[in-house]
Amino acid sequence: MHEKLLIGANEALPTPLSNSASYVDFEGTNDPEHPQNWRLSTKLFNSILVCSGTFIVSLTSAIFAPGIDKASKSFGVGAEVGTLGTTLYVLGFASGPLIWAPASELRGRKWPLTIGMLGGGIFTIASAVAKNIQTLIICRFFAGMFGASQLSVVPGVLADLYSNTTRGAAISLYALTVFVGPFTAPFVGGFIASSYLGWRWTLYIPAIFNLVNGLLSVLFLDETYPPCILVAKAVAIRKESQNWSIRARHEEIEFSIAGLVEKYFTRPLKLLFTEPIILVVSVYMSFIYGLVYALLEAYPFVFEHVYGMTPAFAGLMFIGLIIGVVLACAFILFGQLDYARKLAENKGIPVPEWRLAPTLLGAPVFTIGLFWFGWTGFTPRIHWAVPAAAGIFIGFGVLCIFLPCFNYLVDAYLPM
Numbered sequence: 290m291h292e293k294l295l296i297g298a299n300e301a302l303p304t305p306l307s308n309s310a311s312y313v314d315f316e317g318t319n320d321p322e323h324p325q326n327w328r329l330s331t332k333l334f335n336s337i338l339v340c341s342g343t344f345i346v347s348l349t350s351a352i353f354a355p356g357i358d359k360a361s362k363s364f365g366v367g368a369e370v371g372t373l374g375t376t377l378y379v380l381g382f383a384s385g386p387l388i389w390a391p392a393s394e395l396r397g398r399k400w401p402l403t404i405g406m407l408g409g410g411i412f413t414i415a416s417a418v419a420k421n422i423q424t425l426i427i428c429r430f431f432a433g434m435f436g437a438s439q440l441s442v443v444p445g446v447l448a449d450l451y452s453n454t455t456r457g458a459a460i461s462l463y464a465l466t467v468f469v470g471p472f473t474a475p476f477v478g479g480f481i482a483s484s485y486l487g488w489r490w491t492l493y494i495p496a497i498f499n500l501v502n503g504l505l506s507v508l509f510l511d512e513t514y515p516p517c518i519l520v521a522k523a524v525a526i527r528k529e530s531q532n533w534s535i536r537a538r539h540e541e542i543e544f545s546i547a548g549l550v551e552k553y554f555t556r557p558l559k560l561l562f563t564e565p566i567i568l569v570v571s572v573y574m575s576f577i578y579g580l581v582y583a584l585l586e587a588y589p590f591v592f593e594h595v596y597g598m599t600p601a602f603a604g605l606m607f608i609g610l611i612i613g614v615v616l617a618c619a620f621i622l623f624g625q626l627d628y629a630r631k632l633a634e635n636k637g638i639p640v641p642e643w644r645l646a647p648t649l650l651g652a653p654v655f656t657i658g659l660f661w662f663g664w665t666g667f668t669p670r671i672h673w674a675v676p677a678a679a680g681i682f683i684g685f686g687v688l689c690i691f692l693p694c695f696n697y698l699v700d701a702y703l704p705m
Contacts, residue, residue: 311535313523315515322522324449324513332450335511336459339443340466342406342502346436347470348477349413349495350378353429354585355478355600356488363488364422372586373426374416379582381433386441388434391553393442395544397517398449403506405438410499417492436499440467444699449513453639454632457625457696464692465618471581472611472684475588476604483601560702567702570694577655577690584610584683591666596673606677613658613684620685621647621692641701647689655686 315323324332353360353374361371385405392401412432419425447459478491512518516539523537560567592603624647631643658679666676 313519313526313535313537315519322518323515324511324518325452327450327511331511334509335513336447336450336462338502338505338510339402339439339446340463342402342506343439343443343463344466344470345406345495345498345502346409346439347467348474349409349436349470349499350382350433351375351471351474351582351585352478352481352491352495353378353416353488355475355589355604356482356491359482359488360425361422364425366422370422374429375582375585377426377430378433378436381430381435382437382440385434385437387553389438389441391549393445393514395542397512397514398442398446399506399510399512401438401442402446402510403503405435405442406499406503406506408435409433409438410496410503413492413496413499417489417496446513449515453637454629457628457644458622460696461618461621461625461692464688464695465614468581468614468684468688468691469611471585472607472614475585475607476601479599479601479604483599564702567698570698574691574694577687580659581687587662591662591676592673595666596669598673606673606680609677609680610684610687613681613686614688615684616681617647617651617685617688617692620650620689639700641697644693644696644700646693648693651686651689651693653686654682655690658682658684658686 319326321327357371357374358368360374361368364371389401389405409432412428412435415428416425416432419428443463444460447463448456451459481491481494482488484490512521516537519537520539523535523540526535527533561571562568588606589600589603592598592606593600596603598606627646628643632639658681661679661682662676665671665679
């Protein structure tokens with residue numbers, strides 16, 4: 290049994306009466322207990338499970354949009370007030386990481402992800418059964434706050450599972466789910482809201498997806514955070530050896546509210562306003578991400594009011610954006626081959642600027658797509674396929690800007 294539960298780092302088990310603490314560790318870089326050394330099938334299963342959760346919460350963020358008009362009429366409020374159902378969900382996305390990011394580094398990845406999915410499902414059901422608009426928009430905010438666990442913790446899971454060489458590919462597929470979700474939502478939500486099911490089922494259906502993913506995470510998701518894996522290892526060795534001096538360093542971490550506020554709120558704000566690169570890149574990424582949700586309002590206006598389409602068929606115009614995002618993901622994955630070559634030549638030391646190469650193409654393509662959409666979508670005399678095709682350029686540019694900038698910030702400031 291001791292062969293399975295070695296303390297690590299070539300250290301022998303201390304005697305039961307030892308007063309000094311002995312710390313467990315991994316058995317070198319090839320320890321099979323380390324997540325980066327797990328079987329590929331195990332890595333892929335965990336990756337698919339958490340990325341599907343990201344897709345679900347991204348879908349949930351926008352699937353309500355096609356039903357806003359009907360929901361607003363049923364509650365007797367204007368469409369502007371109904372739009373808060375989407376706006377506050379995204380605001381929940383922004384506030385949730387203040388909870389889930391520190392939780393994932395203190396208690397591991399599994400339970401923040403699981404609680405986030407289950408909580409998001411519960412509040413989405415509460416939104417679906419709401420009897421007034423106030424209840425709906427408040428519950429949507431909390432659904433977004435719980436759903437933010439996927440956006441803030443899943444990149445950490447992928448960083449746990451994959452090395453520098455393959456992590457970029459994994460993050461690319463994760464980013465694909467982040468953007469395909471809100472671009473898929475309009476036509477899915479449009480057909481649901483236009484059917485006999487009604488607008489409430491634009492909330493019931495994603496709530497079911499949330500709860501199913503949460504239950505699957507409870508049952509099958511593995512803990513991937515290495516310090517928490519070492520905690521479990523220390524507990525197992527203590528039980529077997531009855532030696533209570535064996536510990537994991539993560540067990541001795543002391544934290545306070547003031548310390549958490551400084552690390553996860555004050556320090557990011559300080560970096561934002563004292564590091565020009567962080568400020569510029571963050572503003573640019575925020576602008577791009579904001580435009581993603583602005584398109585949720587712009588597309589229905591153009592294709593319903595200008596071209597006279599039904600909400601369901603107007604939602605199909607988002608397929609161009611999805612095609613663009615998928616093409617961008619393929620382009621970035623292809624670029625990973627060159628990145629891996631550079632990394633090997635530089636002895637495994639990453640240079641953050643290498644990540645920005647796709648942005649050099651994505652930025653002008655995105656601008657062209659926006660200009661194309663605005664220039665051709667104002668009159669029915671131009672065929673609807675012309676502004677719809679602009680979505681391919683917009684979707685391509687969105688991912689080619691957002692993902693490389695995200696990876697750049699991670700590589701540049703992760704040591705801090």
